[in-house]
Amino acid sequence: MKLQFATQNEGKLAEAKRVLSRFGIDVIGLPVDLWEPSSGEIQTVTMEKLRQIRRMGYDRVMVDDAGIFFAAYDHFPGVLTKRVFDRIGYRGVRKLLEGEDRTAWFEGCIAVSWDGRTGLFSARTSGRILDPIPDDIRPEAGLPFNPIFIPDGETRVLAAMTPEEQMKHSYRSRALEQMAEWLLNQQREGFHLFSR
């Protein structure tokens, strides 16, 4: 089964390929630039991305939106994660969280269009931001919070873990697994209709 993934984020694409290959789903990257609203919930932004990719004529396609939330700041940066990080970097995050509650969580959502049907899957991972944030930190491709995020129950940041360990803590992997189950069900149902 082939599924397109409309994203420009290499980290997201690599994770989706890794997780979905276990379900026999072959992920093909579709590096299109989708406009994102600057307020609202992650789910709302995800559905907006799906609406745009459908309007471009694509089906059998998924989109993903994700963000990090700091307990010290109400709903921030959330849907603005990429825009905020691109401007303030680790130096800004360090200043923002100095002396503040380091509790944080990732929230992610995946929306898929399959033969015109829509599936929406959300998940979250709770943890805390590394304290202090070192000066010489290097961002991972597309996933800059991995080197400074420690999931609950762990002492190491995500970037220090193997892909298998990371997957255990990944909200994206959980959402992808839910989506894979849903897709396989869609296929089974389609097959029954066809063979009736």
Ligand SMILES: O=P(O)(O)OP(=O)(O)OP(=O)(O)OC[C@H]1O[C@@H](n2cnc3c(O)ncnc32)[C@H](O)[C@@H]1O
């Ligand atoms: O093309 P798209 O899929 O939109 O890719 P993007 O990078 O613009 O993705 P988002 O709009 O969802 O931005 C979310 C940002 O949150 C960060 N992020 C998302 N998921 C992450 C993860 O699992 N680990 C670390 N950082 C993450 C990273 O900075 C992303 O660029």
